Amino acid sequence: MKKLVAFLVAAGIVAYGCNKQPSEPKFSVDPNPVIQQAINSKKNLIVIFESETCPYCDKLNREVLRDIEVKQNLIKNNIEIAIVNVDGSRKVLDPEGKKEVDEKTLSSLYRVTGYPTIAVFNPDKNYELIGVIPGYIPKDYFMKLADYLGAKCYEKMEFQKYIDNGGKC
Template sequence: MKKWVQIVMMVMLSVFSLQAGFLEMERQKALKENKLILLTLEKEGCPYCIKMQKDVFGVPKFNQHIAKNYLHVSINGEDPTLPQALHVKYFPTNLILSPRDLSIVDEFAGYSDPLNFIELLDIVYTQEFK
């Protein structure tokens, strides 16, 4: 039984390390490209998450506009290995992270129509890089 618990703990630590490493790669890339990180926390089966993917992230013109100033990363917000700061109540939640220290610059919870969402992202980017 002890061995089984050790195996489960090792797997959980490996998953967390992979996520942390993945975010670290995005952080380095964002620093080089003078971009912010847009981290979308989604929940499987969430109708608003699906709508946001379809209406915003799935539309090439919006996706290209976002890519000018942001590195976009989507993750499962219900993953128990996420750091406590990333545990959210509402889905989707979009966190804007500073590439300097991965601190949360701003956050938007729930669905937002494409034009308002893009406008919010533009405002945050402008304020961060004055």
């Protein structure tokens, strides 16, 4: 039996233990330098508001944000992503208001009540909020969001119309 379990684990068919893969601690990347870098470089900016105990936040990170195809698409579309802890106390720059506040206050400013919440900012209009997407979105939808931002389709239409239009402006 031990040999069978070892084989299944080695083959990636089953995970050992609690089915959780080892990863870096949640919120290990400070969002403030990411936000500052996006603003200084006039890059597209997505701020994702997450909670420590949110399973859909974990799913978004695991299945979407860590995906190599998504990472390449973000680079192609000149997008920075900052992840904010809704209960956090680190100081972050509010992209729209340009004031430094703690993460919890920033979450309140954008009326975040569910997690994850994805906020998208317009670099051409001094990081004015374009819109907010509440909840988890799958990889293909996230890739379309990145393309929508990269092509500046937000200047012409709402995101849902872009989706309904087959990803064309």
